[in-house]
Amino acid sequence: MTDADVIIVGAGPTGLMSAAELRLAGVRPLVLERKARRRDVPKAGGLGGQILELLRYRGLLERFAAACTEPMPAPRFPFGGVHLDLTQLADPPMHALPLPQQLLERLLEERAGELGVDLRRGHEVVGASQDDTAVTLDVRGPDGPYQVTARYVVGCDGARSRVRELAGIAFPGTVYPEVNRLAQVPLPDEVTVLGNGDLDVPGFGAIRAGFTRTESGLLGVGSSPDSRVVSFYTAEDESTEYDDDVPMTVPELQDSLRRVVGVDLRVGEALRLSRFTFKARQAERYRDGRILLAGDAAHLFPATGIALNAGMLDAVNLAWKLAAEVRGWAPSGLLATYQEERHPAGARTMLHTRAQVALRRGHDAAAEALREVFQELLTDEQPLRRMGAMVAGSDIRYPMPGSHHHPLAGAFAPDLTLHTGQGMTGVAELMHPARPVLLDLADRADLREVAAEWRDRVDVHTAKTDQRPADVLLIRPDAHVAWAAGPDEPADTAAPALREALSTWFGAP
The missing domain is CATH 3.30.70.2450 (Alpha-Beta Plaits)
Structure with missing residues (x-):
């Protein structure tokens, strides 16, 4: 018998987000934090990028925005000594929320507390061992040393991660x-x-x-x-x-x-x-057996306004997969997709942040010319939109198995306006519980019948939308599209493909 399903080491934004997501998925996380109280030394000054959309899909963005003491800033962002001025775009791909990290951590801790997360402050992890069934941590707490066990451990303990060190995971890069x-x-x-x-x-x-x-x-x-x-x-x-x-x-x-x-x-x-x-550092791998890494323990980027977005998105990607393992319905290889998806996402973030280093650190005439040309390119909509999406992390499209892919497969699900028998809603509202969703937009009873075999794990919704991008969307708990049926796709191809996608991501029916 383990003491917790999952132990999260570190009570920063990534760790607290991980804990909340795990609780939504029905598992018991324990959070161990080395510091006795929340740090009051200012770090990040706000949230920006795709994590804001994810928070909206969890129903949290309005709550977090209400806690801000400053108005939402115009979408202008530094990029290696030049500016991404997204104000000229009607629908900019990047926004920021002026939420100092101390306040963000308080809000996330309140959320975790409401969900029943066990958080222990002043408890430092000093040792770790694992076998085929569990991980045991040696902990130094206020009342002395003790041991605690869990099915899995997630290191969210920052740049100097003790968990990463104990797991023997290399952290190469540049200072x-x-x-x-x-x-x-x-x-x-x-x-x-x-x-x-x-x-x-x-x-x-x-x-x-x-x-x-x-x-x-x-x-x-x-x-x-x-x-x-x-x-x-x-x-x-x-x-x-x-x-x-x-x-x-x-x-x-x-x-x-x-x-x-x-x-x-x-x-x-x-x-x-x-x-x-x-x-600029990235862990060689994000997993060693039952020990996993997220946030600054997994990657450090040489630019501002990036780390929180990347780390909290790690947390959301990982939590539902860990929960599936704990609850016993995870298909083979599901947990491996955390490495397969988030390590390349981290590498892409590293790409544009290292480009920022090259832009800002050059001091000669050639460097000045590079910055001037780059800034000129950003006056055109297409490169400006592309760069904004890259910095936001909204251009990430996870690889999906299978040979037939809809254009939305792997992408973050669009927040379509939905007309239902109960009135109007949106995709964002359907994702508040952090459960898988099958969204039928074309009254495809044949595909709903397939999904019914997974009714304990997948919520099925039927709705209409004004501009239908697909007949049916299968959406993972992290709001990425796992599969989609094209308009009027015949049942003899759509039904087997849906069954394969459901089995791949959500286990046997």
Whole structure:
């Protein structure tokens, strides 16, 4: 008898999201967190990308947005020293939610508590062993050492993951020498914010809005004439080793501004201060037997605004598959698809974040020319939309088995407007319980009859939609389309294909 179905090590956003998803799937997670309380050193300043859509599909986005103290920002995002300005698109593929990580973790912890998740703070994992049936962890807790067992363990314990180390999983990559600082600070009265967002500093002159590159580093300024609060970003190469648990200070920001652009700027008490370095690392594999990795334990990306999106999407992809294993209906190879799907997704994220390194770290005339050409390309809709989707992670399409694929197979399910006998709804609402869904859009009784054999695992819904992309959609709990029947696809081909897809993803009927 195990102490839990799944032990999650780490109570950051990835770990808490994993725990909530596992509880929705009907299994017992235990979360072990080394720190005795939530960290108060600022880290990420918000959520962005595809995870916002996933939260909406879980019915959580409105709740999280209501907790924000700032309005939803316009869709403009830094990309390697240039900007992705998505405001010119009517339906931008990337949005952000200004939700500081401390607040995000509190909301996720509240959600986990509502679902009955057991969370233990101040419990540090110091050893691990596994066999064919379970994993045993050696834990150092407030009352002394003890052991705890589970069917599976998920390491969500960050860049210095103890779980990854104990599993013997290599974490190759590159460490970049740059130190990055972010701050939101009120300006002194003597500094004027000009109409174009530039800052006029007495005795110094203008500090340009956007990015300014000097021999000493990079400065980013975000300001508006109707606000005295300005965002500063600096990047400079340093050899200093900083402790992530030691918070950044206003004097540290002022020293960095002085080194990068030579300005002595007196600012008020900061609303936000954070410091971070960049690493490009990806675990060689995300699984060792019954031990799995997610979030920063699995990958570190050398760009801002990326890690939370990738890590929480790992959690959603993995949780329902672990739950299927625990509950006994997982088909052969289901858990292996976590590695097959999320490792390439991590590699694609690494691709564009390393491209950002190349864009921002070049200092010669050729690098300036590259940035200028790249920025010019982003004035056209197609490359702008493509880059926005890449950064958001919304272009990820998982490989689906079989030879016949509908264009939606593997993609995130579109939020179609649905007309049902009970009124109007959407695909997002159907995904709130995090269960598989068969959505019949063409009254295909033949295909509903096939799915009826999986009624204990798959929810079947019949509806109409104005622009039907398929007759039937089979949607996984992570909201990706597992299979789709094309319009008027004959039963003699659609029914066997649906049966194969149901068996592949949701086990024997």
